Amino acid sequence: MTLLAPVNKIIPFSNVDGPSNRTAIFFQGCCFNCLFCHNPETINMCISCGDCVKTCPVQALSFNEQGKVVWDSNKCVQCDTCIKTCQHNSSPKIKWMSVDEVVQEVKRTAPYIEGITTSGGECTLWNDFLIELYKEVKLLGKTCLIDSNGSFDFEKDPRILEVSDGVMLDVKAVGEKWNNYLIGYDRTMILKNLEYLLKVDKLYEVRTIIFPNRDKENEKTVRYVSNIIKDKCFYKIIRYRPFGVREEYQEALGDFTTDEDYAQKYVELAHSLGATKAYII
Numbered sequence: 001m002t003l004l005a006p007v008n009k010i011i012p013f014s015n016v017d018g019p020s021n022r023t024a025i026f027f028q029g030c031c032f033n034c035l036f037c038h039n040p041e042t043i044n045m046c047i048s049c050g051d052c053v054k055t056c057p058v059q060a061l062s063f064n065e066q067g068k069v070v071w072d073s074n075k076c077v078q079c080d081t082c083i084k085t086c087q088h089n090s091s092p093k094i095k096w097m098s099v100d101e102v103v104q105e106v107k108r109t110a111p112y113i114e115g116i117t118t119s120g121g122e123c124t125l126w127n128d129f130l131i132e133l134y135k136e137v138k139l140l141g142k143t144c145l146i147d148s149n150g151s152f153d154f155e156k157d158p159r160i161l162e163v164s165d166g167v168m169l170d171v172k173a174v175g176e177k178w179n180n181y182l183i184g185y186d187r188t189m190i191l192k193n194l195e196y197l198l199k200v201d202k203l204y205e206v207r208t209i210i211f212p213n214r215d216k217e218n219e220k221t222v223r224y225v226s227n228i229i230k231d232k233c234f235y236k237i238i239r240y241r242p243f244g245v246r247e248e249y250q251e252a253l254g255d256f257t258t259d260e261d262y263a264q265k266y267v268e269l270a271h272s273l274g275a276t277k278a279y280i281i
């Protein structure tokens with residue numbers, strides 16, 4: 001049976017999804033519900049409620065014979081009215097693609113990229129698909145990076161690591177209460193992955209968001225991560241930005257970007273603890 005996975009979008013050339021120029025492939029579906037998510041429409045699978053069918057201004061959405069909402073990319077004018085309409089943190093604009101179809105897209109950009117990054121949503125929900133995709137992309141001489149929320153048990157099923165070049169791992173919060181509030185998911189597996197991926201030399205980068213006015217929690221996370229990774233991988237310290245964050249959560253987290261000087265303090269803290277590859281964006 002042909003393996004299929006729901007692709008939310010493919011960015012042919014990205015310079016923010018890992019080193020150098022990469023094709024970034026975003027899959028639909030995530031097991032977290034991060035309050036600060038910039039793409040909440042990637043969290044859930046569409047339940048075909050039909051709300052967006054009514055609001056699409058160009059009739060690019062319709063029901064098929066099975067009662068599923070289908071998207072006509074030729075008619076779509078990318079106005080995102082459907083995304084704004086959806087109350088389920090979903091999007092009707094996904095394509096169920098085979099490995100071969102994704103590889104064909106990668107082949108178009110192959111001469112100009114160093115590799116691919118799979119992201120989401122949470123791409124490891126489609127682990128078997130990724131393994132086959134990476135095998136094919138490797139044949140093109142390209143690198144494969146996994147952008148992950150850390151929920152997948154890489155130690156229990158390391159097959160994907162064997163065909164990939166590394167993981168870019170989000171460690172959003174170490175304080176238990178703060179973590180549970182922020183992402184709605186237990187952090188045990190994330191912290192286990194942090195140590196395991198480092199041990200097997202597959203941790204390319206860790207990412208932590210610095211929230212405004214959350215000194216204690218920011219410091220706890222940066223200290224914890226820095227003490228573990230030291231200089232063995234990159235540490236991306238990300239300033240919280242409200243753009244794309246759901247309005248109700250902007251009230252709780254802040255409707256302004258974390259001040260650069262404030263975030264820079266945490267880069268310096270990381271450096272002082274030996275995480276010399278920490279940097280700010």
Ligand code: SF4
Pocket residue numbers: 055056057058059060061071075076077078079080081082083093
């Ligand atoms: S973005 Fe959504 S609402 Fe807008 S034209 Fe495309 S399918 Fe319709």
Ligand code: SF4
Pocket residue numbers: 045046047048049050051052053069082085086087088090091092
């Ligand atoms: S994308 Fe959202 S609004 Fe549209 S049919 Fe699916 S669940 Fe309903």
